[in-house]
Amino acid sequence: MRLAIAAGLALATLSAAAYAAEADKPKSESWSFDGVFGRYDRAQLQRGLKVYTTVCASCHGLRQVHYRNLVEVGLTPSEAKAVAAQKEVDEIADDGQIKKRKADLKDRFVSPFPNVQAAAAANNNKAPPDLSLIVKARENGANYLYSLLTGYGAPPADWKEDGKPKKLDTGQHYNKYFPGHVIAMSPPLTADTSVEYPKDGPKPTVEQMAKDVTAFLAWAAEPSMEDRKRTGIKVMLFLLIFVGVFFVIYRRVWKDVH
Amino acid sequence: MAMQPAPQPRWMRWVDSRLPIFGSMAHFNAYPTPKNLNYWWTFGSFAAITLVVMLVTGIVLAMHYTPHVDHAFDSIERIMRDVNHGWLLRYVHANGAAMFFLVVYIHIFRGLYYGSYKAPRELVWWFGIIILLCMMATAFMGYVLPWGQMSYWAAKVITNLFSAIPLVGEGITTWLWGGFAVDNPTLNRFFSLHYLLPFVIVGLVVMHIWSFHAVGNGNPLGIDVKSPKDTLPFHPYYTVKDVFCIGIFLLVFAAFVFFAPNFMGHPDNYIPADSLVTPAHIVPEWYFLPFYAILRATPDILFINAKLAGVIAMFGSILLLFLLPWLDNSKVRSANYRPAYRVAFWLFVIDCIVLGFCGAAAPEGIWLDISRIATAWYFFHFLILVPIIARTERPKPLPFSISEPVVKTAARA
Numbered sequence: 001m002r003l004a005i006a007a008g009l010a011l012a013t014l015s016a017a018a019y020a021a022e023a024d025k026p027k028s029e030s031w032s033f034d035g036v037f038g039r040y041d042r043a044q045l046q047r048g049l050k051v052y053t054t055v056c057a058s059c060h061g062l063r064q065v066h067y068r069n070l071v072e073v074g075l076t077p078s079e080a081k082a083v084a085a086q087k088e089v090d091e092i093a094d095d096g097q098i099k100k101r102k103a104d105l106k107d108r109f110v111s112p113f114p115n116v117q118a119a120a121a122a123n124n125n126k127a128p129p130d131l132s133l134i135v136k137a138r139e140n141g142a143n144y145l146y147s148l149l150t151g152y153g154a155p156p157a158d159w160k161e162d163g164k165p166k167k168l169d170t171g172q173h174y175n176k177y178f179p180g181h182v183i184a185m186s187p188p189l190t191a192d193t194s195v196e197y198p199k200d201g202p203k204p205t206v207e208q209m210a211k212d213v214t215a216f217l218a219w220a221a222e223p224s225m226e227d228r229k230r231t232g233i234k235v236m237l238f239l240l241i242f243v244g245v246f247f248v249i250y251r252r253v254w255k256d257v258h
Numbered sequence: 259m260a261m262q263p264a265p266q267p268r269w270m271r272w273v274d275s276r277l278p279i280f281g282s283m284a285h286f287n288a289y290p291t292p293k294n295l296n297y298w299w300t301f302g303s304f305a306a307i308t309l310v311v312m313l314v315t316g317i318v319l320a321m322h323y324t325p326h327v328d329h330a331f332d333s334i335e336r337i338m339r340d341v342n343h344g345w346l347l348r349y350v351h352a353n354g355a356a357m358f359f360l361v362v363y364i365h366i367f368r369g370l371y372y373g374s375y376k377a378p379r380e381l382v383w384w385f386g387i388i389i390l391l392c393m394m395a396t397a398f399m400g401y402v403l404p405w406g407q408m409s410y411w412a413a414k415v416i417t418n419l420f421s422a423i424p425l426v427g428e429g430i431t432t433w434l435w436g437g438f439a440v441d442n443p444t445l446n447r448f449f450s451l452h453y454l455l456p457f458v459i460v461g462l463v464v465m466h467i468w469s470f471h472a473v474g475n476g477n478p479l480g481i482d483v484k485s486p487k488d489t490l491p492f493h494p495y496y497t498v499k500d501v502f503c504i505g506i507f508l509l510v511f512a513a514f515v516f517f518a519p520n521f522m523g524h525p526d527n528y529i530p531a532d533s534l535v536t537p538a539h540i541v542p543e544w545y546f547l548p549f550y551a552i553l554r555a556t557p558d559i560l561f562i563n564a565k566l567a568g569v570i571a572m573f574g575s576i577l578l579l580f581l582l583p584w585l586d587n588s589k590v591r592s593a594n595y596r597p598a599y600r601v602a603f604w605l606f607v608i609d610c611i612v613l614g615f616c617g618a619a620a621p622e623g624i625w626l627d628i629s630r631i632a633t634a635w636y637f638f639h640f641l642i643l644v645p646i647i648a649r650t651e652r653p654k655p656l657p658f659s660i661s662e663p664v665v666k667t668a669a670r671a
């Protein structure tokens with residue numbers, strides 16, 4: 001038995017090593033939504049929403065989220081409506097013609113491109129992925145995303161591939177945390193990025209914006225997280241009591257059995 | 259010793275004289291069960307509970323799921339976001355599948371250790387293996403339904419295996435797909451079968467339980483029940499014990515569902531299926547990893563190419579279990595009294611864990627070598643080691659009866 005566990009552990013380390021792609025291990029941040037009692041920080045989500053709408057939304061969709069969901073990050077319905085109204089959607093009018101109308105609470109977040117082909121064509125043949133589930137669609141999602149957004153830089157001087165020196169082509173960027181290090185997304189958050197932050201909060205530094213937008217996208221990927229954990233604690237407490245009661249009954253019933 | 263059933267109300271007697279349904283239930287309750295069953299014998303009830311949970315959550319999920327390549331992924335997200343407690347249904351169902359395999363694997367290893375497959379329980383064992391095969395088919399097809407990247411590529415890789423069959427392989431694959439690629443017809447039939455098979459499993463479980471009720475449970479000592487002193491009525495003794503243990507099982511289950519619901523899943527399955535982008539590592543869920551390792555471990559063998567050999571080895575690794583009652587013809591059931599078999603058993607457990615890690619790693623370099631050795635060991639264990647041990651080992655002396663050793667330890671205490 002002990003042998004089995006030891007062998008298992010040894011193999012676990014080995015296979016983890018075998019799996020590491022050519023990307024740095026993401027930084028390890030602490031998040032308000034970590035852990036059993038984790039909650040989203042509403043102020044942070046709202047700042048993150050701002051970063052998303054001002055910066056990322058020009059390339060990335062968020063189609064699993066509806067504008068009505070924004071009340072869950074603490075917006076009032078009219079504020080949420082205002083966010084929606086910045087975009088337009090197609091509608092079939094009574095005369096059968098397609099016409100534009102302002103997006104509303106009932107609509108999904110409007111994607112910047114009509115289809116993947118258009119998205120790729122506008123971005124060096126790499127379509128920017130929809131971000132609704134990005135935090136769940138990557139290993140160690142939140143940490144990875146934060147690291148990616150803050151991981152741009154110049155390639156190392158001795159950068160090589162298959163022994164040959166390697167250079168970036170146009171439209172390519174070096175990022176420590178992206179698998180293969182070469183990413184088609186230009187650094188979205190830089191010192192020049194201007195996102196309007198509330199006066200009484202943190203300054204919109206690159207790190208701060210990266211953190212906030214990551215938190216927002218974590219919420220977008222898993223809006224039911226708080227409900228889940230809250231329910232989970234109740235369920236665990238119930239089960240503990242249940243187990244306790246039945247342990248006593250079990251012992252009672254069995255006490256005369258030898 | 260069996261408790262007399264309480265006198266029944268009139269309406270029950272009315273029904274019973276026409277269809278003896280309550281009478282049979284009373285029989286079930288009084289069913290004499292060996293009194294020395296340990297906790298490893300509770301995993302069968304965990305499996306039964308999990309099966310019920312899977313059926314209930316599955317049926318409700320099916321009310322909201324759309325089996326179409328253009329809508330499946332979105333319908334799952336709708337369940338997660340907009341359906342009342344949809345996230346709960348889905349996480350229970352997804353983690354439930356993993357818990358089901360965990361529990362059933364432990365249940366099977368229990369059987370291997372205590373020789374539960376030996377006479378007169380060969381049919382119990384056979385029904386168990388058929389259940390396992392059905393569970394695998396069900397889980398595989400269920401995993402395809404969300405139509406994420408891993409869903410799609412798993413469907414593609416696994417259905418492609420059939421093309422390894424000589425002559426008819428290509429035809430079979432096209433027939434399975436319902437076209438020339440994994441596409442909407444494939445998804446539709448997978449949904450249909452995923453709904454059907456669990457009910458087949460229910461039927462098989464009935465046969466499984468019926469067949470050990472007919473001959474009685476085994477027990478950790480592996481000796482037959484000699485007298486009523488060796489047994490207890492199932493109710494209340496084993497009902498309370500099982501309910502207590504199910505509570506503990508549910509604690510573990512709930513911990514995953516509520517606090518680490520995606521721990522056992524693969525992140526790539528949150529990316530919608532894309533036939534043009536192959537994921538960096540196509541890996542199945544953890545419970546298939548040992549079989550996946552066997553599939554990819556085989557080299558070309560004589561005139562059989564590596565792919566076909568892999569398919570044969572993978573299916574063979576399970577079908578082999580049907581023969582186990584004859585491969586191991588030792589009269590002693592419990593490994594507690596079989597020193598050599600016990601060592602072989604633990605080596606086999608390690609081997610399966612090693613195969614699991616091999617299945618997760620890319621089949622190259624040292625991992626390929628390890629998976630070849632582990633695969634060879636898997637077959638060596640069943641085909642050579644176990645039969646030799648069964649025929650040469652000198653078992654330790656068996657206790658006279660179930661009540662005897664238990665009474666002795668109690669007296670000492």
Ligand code: HEM
Nearest residue numbers: 299301302303305306366369374383386387389390475476
């Ligand atoms: C749906 C899945 C299954 C359910 C619900 C189930 C249920 C049960 C239950 C309730 C028992 C009696 C309690 C116990 O011994 O743990 C049992 C016994 C047994 N099961 Fe299963 N089982 C399942 C799958 C399997 C599989 C896949 C195998 C083996 C391939 C298997 C092999 C056995 C054997 C050999 C016994 C008799 C053990 C004994 O009483 O000595 N079962 N099963």
